[in-house]
Amino acid sequence: MRIALDAMGTNEAPRSEVAGAIQALQELGGDLEIVLVGDEALIRAELANHPVIPKGLHIRHAPDRVTSADPPASVIRRKPDSSIVVGLRMHKEGDVDAFVSAGSTGAVMASSLFTLRPLPGVDRPPVGTMLPTAGELCLLLDAGANIGCKPHHLVQFAHLGSVYARDAMGRENPRIGLLNIGEEPGKGDELTIAAYDLLSVEPGINFVGNVEGRDIVTGDCDVIVCDGFIGNVLLKFYESVAGYIIGLLRHELDAVEDRKVDLEHVFRVLDYAEYGGAPLLGLGGISIICHGASPPKAIRNALAVAARAVGSEFVKHSAEDLQS
Amino acid sequence: MRIALDAMGTNEAPRSEVAGAIQALQELGGDLEIVLVGDEALIRAELANHPVIPKGLHIRHAPDRVTSADPPASVIRRKPDSSIVVGLRMHKEGDVDAFVSAGSTGAVMASSLFTLRPLPGVDRPPVGTMLPTAGELCLLLDAGANIGCKPHHLVQFAHLGSVYARDAMGRENPRIGLLNIGEEPGKGDELTIAAYDLLSVEPGINFVGNVEGRDIVTGDCDVIVCDGFIGNVLLKFYESVAGYIIGLLRHELDAVEDRKVDLEHVFRVLDYAEYGGAPLLGLGGISIICHGASPPKAIRNALAVAARAVGSEFVKHSAEDLQS
Numbered sequence: 001m002r003i004a005l006d007a008m009g010t011n012e013a014p015r016s017e018v019a020g021a022i023q024a025l026q027e028l029g030g031d032l033e034i035v036l037v038g039d040e041a042l043i044r045a046e047l048a049n050h051p052v053i054p055k056g057l058h059i060r061h062a063p064d065r066v067t068s069a070d071p072p073a074s075v076i077r078r079k080p081d082s083s084i085v086v087g088l089r090m091h092k093e094g095d096v097d098a099f100v101s102a103g104s105t106g107a108v109m110a111s112s113l114f115t116l117r118p119l120p121g122v123d124r125p126p127v128g129t130m131l132p133t134a135g136e137l138c139l140l141l142d143a144g145a146n147i148g149c150k151p152h153h154l155v156q157f158a159h160l161g162s163v164y165a166r167d168a169m170g171r172e173n174p175r176i177g178l179l180n181i182g183e184e185p186g187k188g189d190e191l192t193i194a195a196y197d198l199l200s201v202e203p204g205i206n207f208v209g210n211v212e213g214r215d216i217v218t219g220d221c222d223v224i225v226c227d228g229f230i231g232n233v234l235l236k237f238y239e240s241v242a243g244y245i246i247g248l249l250r251h252e253l254d255a256v257e258d259r260k261v262d263l264e265h266v267f268r269v270l271d272y273a274e275y276g277g278a279p280l281l282g283l284g285g286i287s288i289i290c291h292g293a294s295p296p297k298a299i300r301n302a303l304a305v306a307a308r309a310v311g312s313e314f315v316k317h318s319a320e321d322l323q324s
Numbered sequence: 325m326r327i328a329l330d331a332m333g334t335n336e337a338p339r340s341e342v343a344g345a346i347q348a349l350q351e352l353g354g355d356l357e358i359v360l361v362g363d364e365a366l367i368r369a370e371l372a373n374h375p376v377i378p379k380g381l382h383i384r385h386a387p388d389r390v391t392s393a394d395p396p397a398s399v400i401r402r403k404p405d406s407s408i409v410v411g412l413r414m415h416k417e418g419d420v421d422a423f424v425s426a427g428s429t430g431a432v433m434a435s436s437l438f439t440l441r442p443l444p445g446v447d448r449p450p451v452g453t454m455l456p457t458a459g460e461l462c463l464l465l466d467a468g469a470n471i472g473c474k475p476h477h478l479v480q481f482a483h484l485g486s487v488y489a490r491d492a493m494g495r496e497n498p499r500i501g502l503l504n505i506g507e508e509p510g511k512g513d514e515l516t517i518a519a520y521d522l523l524s525v526e527p528g529i530n531f532v533g534n535v536e537g538r539d540i541v542t543g544d545c546d547v548i549v550c551d552g553f554i555g556n557v558l559l560k561f562y563e564s565v566a567g568y569i570i571g572l573l574r575h576e577l578d579a580v581e582d583r584k585v586d587l588e589h590v591f592r593v594l595d596y597a598e599y600g601g602a603p604l605l606g607l608g609g610i611s612i613i614c615h616g617a618s619p620p621k622a623i624r625n626a627l628a629v630a631a632r633a634v635g636s637e638f639v640k641h642s643a644e645d646l647q648s
Contacts, residue, residue: 134568144505147513181468181556189471189553213560217568229513230554232505236537237558238565244458244541245569 001031002096003306004087005299007038008065009102011292014038016102018046020299025054028304035060035096037087062086072106076114084108088115091285098286098306100277102294109145112280112287119315121322122282124149126157126228127289128164129235130275135219139165140179142225143278144232151194154178154225156322158205160281161223163321167312168279168305171222177211179226184210191227204321274298276305282318286310325355326420327630328411329623331362332389333426335616338362340426342370344623349378352628359384359420361411386410396430400438408432412439415609422610422630424601426618433469436604436611443639445646446606448473450481450552451613452488453559454599459543463489464503466549467602468556475518478502478549480646482529484605485547487645491636492603492629495546501535503550508534515551523549528645598622600629606642610634 005021007014014036021034033056036043040061047053064082066075076085084103091099092115101108109127118125126142141157142149149157158176165174178196180188185196187210199207211224216234226234277290277298286309290302309315329345331338338360345358357380360367364385371377388406390399400409408427415423416439425432433451442449450466465481466473473481482500489498502520504512509520511534523531535548540558550558601614601622610633614626633639 134571147505179557181471181553189551192553213557213562214564216561217564227513229505229516230557233503233537233554234557234561237540237561238537240538240541241562241565242569245566246573247458249570249573 001307001310002033002035003098003100003303003310004035004037004060004090004096005303006083006087006099006101006103006108007036007043008062008083009290009292010294010299013102014043014046016294016296016299018043018050019296020294020303021057022050022054023296023300024303025056027300028307030307032056032307033058034303035087035090037062037090038083039063039065060086060090066103066107068104070104070107072104072110075107076111084111085115088112088287091287092116097310098288100288100290100299100302100306102290102292102299105289108287108289109280112283112285116283116285116287119282119284119319119322122156122160124153124156125280125282126160127278127280128161129231129278131216131235131238132275133217133219136171136222137169137275138216138219138221139169139223140226140231140235141223141281142228142231143235144228145280146228148229149191149227151191151198154191154195154227155198155202156282157225158199158202158207158223159321160318161225162205163318164279164281164309164314165222167314167317168309169222173206174222175208175220176205177208177215177221177224179216179224179230180210180212182210183212195225204324274301277302279305279309283315285315325631325634326357326359327422327424327627327634328359328361328384328414328420329627330407330411330423330425330427330432331360331367332386332407333614333616334618334623337426338367338370340618340620340623342367342374343620344618344627345381346374346378347620347624348627348631349380351624352631354631356380356631357382358627359411359414361386361414362407363387363389384410384414390427390431392428394428394431396428396434399431400435408435409439412436412611415611416440421634422612424612424614424623424626424630426601426614426616426623429602429613432611432613433604436607436609440607440609440611443606443608443643443646446480446484448477448480449604449606450484451602451604452485453555453602455540455559455562456599457541457543460495460546461493461599462540462543462545463493463547464550464555464559465547465605466552466555467559468552469604470552472553473515473551475515475522478515478519478551479522479526480606481549482523482526482531482547483645484642485549486529487642488603488605488633488638489546491638491641492633493546497530498546499532499544500529501532501539501545501548503540503548503554504534504536506534507536519549528648598625601626603629603633608639610639
């Protein structure tokens with residue numbers, strides 16, 4: 001199995017990418033190979049800081065780099081030699097089995113969509129995000145790729161989320177919830193009322209009904225589907241509110257304790273770096289987007305998620321599910 | 325100044341209401357009078373538990389009670405002798421200056437709308453909620469009364485929020501943000517793109533632009549306007565996530581410390597009971613909705629908010645603002 005890793009994506013690229021790739025090769029084992037895609041000289045210079053380079057690490061030179069100033073939709077045409085476009089092309093051509101990038105979210109989404117194409121039956125491929133809950137992680141779909149969804153889009157998200165939860169998250173009969181403002185059927189806006197009716201009778205998914213804002217963190221769902229507008233607001237709100245509350249607590253704890261209390265575990269539970277990036281679903285390939293601020297561990301975890309999606313044949317299962 | 329308090333609203337009514345009203349009279353002073361509206365025998369029995377009854381506490385008998393089983397829109401017609409309908413009628417008729425209830429949110433909203441009527445220029449009166457932030461509290465409008473808003477509704481929310489922030493929250497030149505999925509103009513869904521354009525040129529408000537999910541807790545806005553669907557999801561999510569994160573921390577702290585760390589202050593910052601309920605804006609009167617689980621302190625704080633809105637002539641200022 002070979003995964004292309006955009007080496008130029010993080011804010012301190014290629015440092016996090018090189019360290020994360022080495023960690024992944026050391027820890028994940030199997031037949032994993034990783035291709036670092038980016039400026040070869042910079043990658044080699046960074047590799048020189050590592051005493052041991054594990055087998056299976058390769059470099060593919062890509063001289064150009066996408067920046068946040070590049071309009072996402074133009075990257076394919078205007079930066080064909082960028083690490084994002086080169087890596088995705090390698091995936092398209094079968095040279096690698098998946099693509100991971102911490103570059104501009106918009107550019108990775110647009111370029112993935114253009115290069116890997118939606119699977120038949122997918123109108124608007126969604127991006128997922130993993131939310132920490134009191135139970136296991138919950139996949140929120142869509143987290144911002146699709147604004148102004150129609151009810152049947154949410155049904156497609158439910159199918160893709162089901163397959164992903166089985167293949168990449170190890171859930172047996174994934175529970176699918178619909179983000180809404182009331183528990184009962186008939187509650188909600190135009191979109192969710194209609195989506196509820198469709199989801200209730202849709203074969204092949206385990207629809208558990210409406211999920212209110214207060215139910216997200218309970219862990220009673222494996223997948224929550226929603227329009228990308230609210231998904232994006234929620235995702236960003238969750239990240240920031242976790243930091244805010246922990247800040248409040250840290251302040252209090254510092255005031256009352258001589259020594260600092262170890263909040264490491266709590267940070268870890270709420271740390272997005274633990275959860276391996278945001279997968280794009282419904283494409284003819286695997287593309288995972290990481291935070292621009294990803295530390296090596298986040299890159300390593302995104303590579304692990306990509307490897308799991310490849311090994312479980314997520315794309316093939318998605319295509320089969322959508323055909324049936 | 326006289327405020328009608330629905331004595332039958334909380335889950336343990338009239339205990340919280342009676343205790344909250346007594347606290348308010350003892351602490352807020354001035355010319356405040358409170359009329360407890362509800363089952364007179366139950367209220368008198370509860371009053372018997374209090375050794376001292378401050379001056380200014382009155383009872384208005386209302387034999388009927390709204391339950392969560394009552395369809396909100398039918399309450400006015402089918403339960404005219406309920407504490408909610410009687411209290412609002414007193415307000416309408418000028419017998420009191422404001423109404424506070426911890427009863428069914430839907431019933432209070434529908435009955436307030438019907439009884440107090442929207443001010444001229446208000447198409448869809450919004451309900452606000454106070455969000456704790458790293459700075460001061462932020463008013464989120466609409467928190468669930470209006471689903472499927474049009475751009476000009478958000479402009480009306482911005483005006484009402486401005487007046488409320490000045491009158492009831494003491495902010496001088498309230499900063500109004502638009503909840504959105506990007507910072508730049510042109511980002512968002514159909515609603516927010518159009519609302520941005522309107523708000524940018526709207527006189528009489530201090531519009532500070534788009535606010536992303538991650539910016540809500542920074543405290544950089546006094547008021548955030550949004551559709552009631554996302555407002556409601558966010559509000560409920562915030563309440564639950566605060567409890568979840570504090571639970572995580574409590575677990576950790578209990579494990580590492582001999583004695584329990586005092587999280588009282590943090591709970592207080594994140595406790596909705598501190599913030600005095602959810603105001604309905606844009607009506608020809610003042611109506612404040614509290615949680616059904618409100619403790620006496622929450623009732624007391626809602627009465628304080630109502631008193632401040634009355635004293636500052638919030639309704640008059642709203643009407644003037646909307647006429648200009």
